[in-house]
Structure formats: C-alpha cells, structure tokens
Amino acid sequence: MTATITITLDEAYNLAEKTFIKLGLSEDHAQANARLLQSCQRDECDSHGLYRVLSCAQTIKTGAVVLDAEPEVEDRAGGIVAVDAKGGYSLLALEKGLPMLVEKTRKLGIAAMAINNCVHFSALWPEVEMLAEHGLVSLTMVPSHSWVAPAGGKTGVFGTNPIAFGWPRAGKYPFVFDFATSAAARGEIELHRRAGKPIPEGWAVDKDGAPTTDAQTALEGAMLTFGGYKGSALSAMVELLAGPLIGDMLSLESQAWDNGRGATPKHGEIVIALNPESFLGAAMADHMGRAEKMFSAITDQGARLPSQRRYEARERSLANGTVTIPQKLYDDIRAL
Numbered sequence: 384m385t386a387t388i389t390i391t392l393d394e395a396y397n398l399a400e401k402t403f404i405k406l407g408l409s410e411d412h413a414q415a416n417a418r419l420l421q422s423c424q425r426d427e428c429d430s431h432g433l434y435r436v437l438s439c440a441q442t443i444k445t446g447a448v449v450l451d452a453e454p455e456v457e458d459r460a461g462g463i464v465a466v467d468a469k470g471g472y473s474l475l476a477l478e479k480g481l482p483m484l485v486e487k488t489r490k491l492g493i494a495a496m497a498i499n500n501c502v503h504f505s506a507l508w509p510e511v512e513m514l515a516e517h518g519l520v521s522l523t524m525v526p527s528h529s530w531v532a533p534a535g536g537k538t539g540v541f542g543t544n545p546i547a548f549g550w551p552r553a554g555k556y557p558f559v560f561d562f563a564t565s566a567a568a569r570g571e572i573e574l575h576r577r578a579g580k581p582i583p584e585g586w587a588v589d590k591d592g593a594p595t596t597d598a599q600t601a602l603e604g605a606m607l608t609f610g611g612y613k614g615s616a617l618s619a620m621v622e623l624l625a626g627p628l629i630g631d632m633l634s635l636e637s638q639a640w641d642n643g644r645g646a647t648p649k650h651g652e653i654v655i656a657l658n659p660e661s662f663l664g665a666a667m668a669d670h671m672g673r674a675e676k677m678f679s680a681i682t683d684q685g686a687r688l689p690s691q692r693r694y695e696a697r698e699r700s701l702a703n704g705t706v707t708i709p710q711k712l713y714d715d716i717r718a719l
C-alpha cells in the first residue's frame with residue numbers, strides 16, 4: 384500500500400506557492416500556478432495536481448521558462464483575443480486574457496483566444512469551467528511534446544493533445560469533459576512509474592514499436608492515441624488549431640525546442656467560446672432544457688457524465704477541507 388498524507392486545502396496551496404517562489408517564480412505566476420494545482424488536487428486529478436510541482440521544478444532548473452514574464456493581452460481582430468505569454472507559464476496569461484474573451488463572446492456570439500509563447504503543464508478543464516460560469520459554451524486544446532505515434536506508425540509526432548469542452552447548466556455543475564487524445568495523459572504513465580505499477584495494454588509501444596506495459600519503457604518509446612485512427616485524426620486537428628492557425632509550435636517543434644532538457648512543453652493554446660444567448664435569443668431556456676433531457680437519458684440508465692467523479696471529489700474535499708496525496712510526493716516537494 385502506498386503511504387499517504389492528508390493536508391488541508393490551504394496547506395496544499397501554500398506548499399505549491401511557497402515552493403514556486405523558492406524556485407524563483409514571480410509572485411503572480413506562483414499564485415496562478417498554485418491556484419490551479421490546488422483545484423486539481425481538490426478534484427482528485429492526481430496526474431495534474433500537486434505532482435506537477437515536480438515537473439515545474441525540473442522545467443525551471445533548465446531555464447526553459449521566463450520566471451517573471453508579464454503576459455500582454457491584445458485585441459487582435461473582431462472576435463480574436465491574442466495573449467503573448469512572453470515565454471512564461473500559461474496560467475497567468477489565461478487569467479489576463481479571459482475577461483476580454485468573455486466580453487467579445489457576449490458581444491459577438493462567438494470569439495476565440497490564442498495564448499502564444501507559453502510553457503504549459505496544466506489540465507484544461509479549469510478554462511472551460513470558468514467560461515461556463517459566465518454562461519458560455521467553450522472548447523480548448525493544446526499540443527505538447529511529440530511523444531505520441533500516429534495510428535499505424537511507431538514514432539512520436541503528436542503531443543498528448545488534450546481537448547476540453549464545457550457546457551453551462553442552470554443550477555448545476557457544467558457538463559465538462561477534458562481528456563488527452565493519447566490513450567492516457569503522459570502524467571498518468573509517470574504516476575504508474577513512480578508507483579512501480581504496469582500500465583494497461585494499448586497505451587504505448589517500446590522504441591521498436593512493440594507493445595509494452597512497462598511505464599519506463601513506454602516513456603522511452605512512443606505513446607498511442609485513443610481510438611486508433613480516430614484519436615490520431617483528432618490529435619492532428621489539435622496540432623493544427625492550437626499550432627499553425629495561431630502562429631505557434633507543433634509538438635514536434637516543442638520537442639526540438641526542448642532539445643533533451645526535460646522541460647514541460649512550450650506552445651500555444653486556443654480557447655473558443657460561444658454564447659448560447661446569441662444563437663437562441665428568447666428560445667434559449669427551451670433549448671438548454673432540451674440538452675438536460677439528453678443528460679438525464681444518460682444518467683437515468685446508470686451511466687455517468689464526464690466530470691461527475693471530479694465534482695464528487697470536489698464536494699468531498701471541500702466538506703473535509705483536505706486532500707490526500709502520496710507521502711513520497713509530499714516529501715519530494717518539501718525537498719525542493
């Protein structure tokens with residue numbers, strides 16, 4: 384059994400924030416990153432919770448991230464917001480750009496934000512949840528490093544390329560999904576390696592393209608997309624929309640930029656937002672109500688909605704005021 388430690392939500396935040404400041408991040412970045420990691424740990428998203436402090440430390444040590452970058456928000460065109468993260472972490476850039484994206488989406492019905500030149504390590508559901516809180520539907524995606532082979536190949540081309548979607552629901556948590564287009568996030572494989580556990584079949588191949596269930600061999604070989612050629616095509620779409628379309632790096636280019644340093648990826652992020660009210664006007668309540676029928680048809684048969692586990696974890700963590708993490712992770716962060 385893995386030894387664990389239970390800490391308060393405040394301690395989780397402070398552990399992250401203080402470590403980031405000690406590592407040299409500016410206060411604004413340390414706080415934006417710590418807020419995100421606390422939220423992920425609260426929702427029991429272990430691969431993108433406090434564990435990420437370790438990969439941020441590794442990234443910072445390599446000099447790959449600008450520690451005090453001040454993101455610049457630009458009103459690029461009618462429905463386009465562009466935020467230059469100036470080589471810093473993405474989360475502060477996201478926070479700075481979001482108000483203009485919301486304003487434009489409300490005004491125009493549809494708008495998009497490009498975050499450029501950012502170092503990225505985080506889960507994407509917070510973006511779409513924040514927009515759902517403003518009553519907006521949204522979609523966001525990012526590339527990463529080229530760890531993932533295309534269907535039919537054995538060499539990395541794609542990143543783990545997550546897609547998150549959010550749909551607001553009156554009086555309820557929004558409908559949100561957020562997953563990698565690889566069979567699993569790389570962070571999941573790293574957690575299996577740390578725990579000394581094998582990974583499921585179908586997640587990765589070794590350097591020669593043979594299937595593997597060994598986490599270390601998988602990290603040295605190539606990861607696989609989910610759903611074969613379908614995941615592969617979706618992953619290519621993520622590369623295109625969050626890469627060339629917004630003038631930023633492909634996962635192959637991020638990997639080349641890293642040049643073996645072991646930093647987290649550097650690239651862009653696209654966030655697309657739609658205002659249901661602009662589409663539907665006075666009929667909005669009727670149509671959003673029809674969406675509820677679909678959600679009920681799913682849950683009434685005992686199936687679950689994506690994010691249901693996460694929201695339940697959130698309620699539990701908030702009720703207890705605590706999160707539980709592996710003792711080793713806690714010790715490794717304290718050692719920083």
Ligand code: NDP
Pocket residue numbers: 428430431503504505506507508525526527543544545546547559560561562563564565566567568569570571687688689690691692693694
């Ligand atoms: P999963 O394969 O665990 O899939 C996660 C999504 O699927 C969640 O929305 C989850 O909801 C939902 N889900 C899981 N099981 C079910 C089920 N049985 N029925 C319905 N819905 C279900 O996650 P990944 O490993 O693909 O990704 C994990 C995280 O890693 C994501 O947050 C992603 O953003 C992040 N990531 C970030 C990258 C980056 O470059 N920044 C790269 C790759 C991944 P629930 O949470 O409730 O279980």
Ligand code: PYC
Pocket residue numbers: 430503504505527543563567568569570571647648
């Ligand atoms: O888990 O695949 C991943 C990942 C890549 C960048 C941040 N997380």
